[in-house]
Amino acid sequence: SQQGEEDPQALSIQEGENATMNCSYKTSINNLQWYRQNSGRGLVHLILIRSNEREKHSGRLRVTLDTSKKSSSLLITASRAADTASYFCATDTGGGNKLTFGTGTQLKVEL
Amino acid sequence: NAGVTQTPKFRVLKTGQSMTLLCAQDMNHEYMYWYRQDPGMGLRLIHYSVGEGTTAKGEVPDGYNVSRLKKQNFLLGLESAAPSQTSVYFCASSSRGVRETQYFGPGTRLLVL
Numbered sequence: 639s640q641q642g643e644e645d646p647q648a649l650s651i652q653e654g655e656n657a658t659m660n661c662s663y664k665t666s667i668n669n670l671q672w673y674r675q676n677s678g679r680g681l682v683h684l685i686l687i688r689s690n691e692r693e694k695h696s697g698r699l700r701v702t703l704d705t706s707k708k709s710s711s712l713l714i715t716a717s718r719a720a721d722t723a724s725y726f727c728a729t730d731t732g733g734g735n736k737l738t739f740g741t742g743t744q745l746k747v748e749l
Numbered sequence: 750n751a752g753v754t755q756t757p758k759f760r761v762l763k764t765g766q767s768m769t770l771l772c773a774q775d776m777n778h779e780y781m782y783w784y785r786q787d788p789g790m791g792l793r794l795i796h797y798s799v800g801e802g803t804t805a806k807g808e809v810p811d812g813y814n815v816s817r818l819k820k821q822n823f824l825l826g827l828e829s830a831a832p833s834q835t836s837v838y839f840c841a842s843s844s845r846g847v848r849e850t851q852y853f854g855p856g857t858r859l860l861v862l
Binding site for chain 2: 642671673678681682686726730734736738739740741742
């Protein structure tokens with residue numbers, strides 16, 4: 639099974655609402671990263687949070703990390719139609735130069 | 750500054766044919782990666798390189814070979830394509846491996862008949 643698993647698998651909201659997606663993982667990590675993928679495109683890095691950090695912000699994005707629960711959440715505030723994409727978490731478990739990606743959350747923001 | 754580019758964008762192969770996917774980056778990154786993305790599976794690491802002349806196996810290396818003869822290029826080869834290799838292939842690069850951002854190319858869509 640995947641090291642990182644996102645929840646929910648799919649999320650549909652109205653423009654202006656907040657979107658929250660979660661990532662759970664199984665083993666201890668050095669850092670956790672969130673990426674966005676628009677349909678048919680490559681992944682774009684959003685935020686990296688290290689294991690000794692609890693929260694990070696970037697514009698309308700807020701990421702939290704709870705290492706005791708082995709989970710992270712990505713909050714997008716005041717969502718826009720342009721935020722429609724798939725969102726992936728990826729973990730660095732320190733087992734070599736590898737990131738392990740989750741299966742993603744598909745976010746749809748409707749006008 | 751083009752970032753990470755991939756060639757070709759799309760290819761159709763017959764079972765048993767061979768091909769090479771090219772990844773190029775102009776950011777002087779040491780680390781480069783090849784992933785495949787299949788529906789419902791997320792991205793899985795095929796091979797990676799920590800510097801010119803080095804390569805290492807990832808999670809799903811069988812059926813693929815790679816070479817990193819130049820720092821800016823990372824080639825992924827399929828010697829004898831199989832339908833199970835139908836996928837979207839992404840290349841990525843990074844300055845400090847998994848400690849920092851990975852920059853992804855636009856992907857190569859491969860269909861093996």
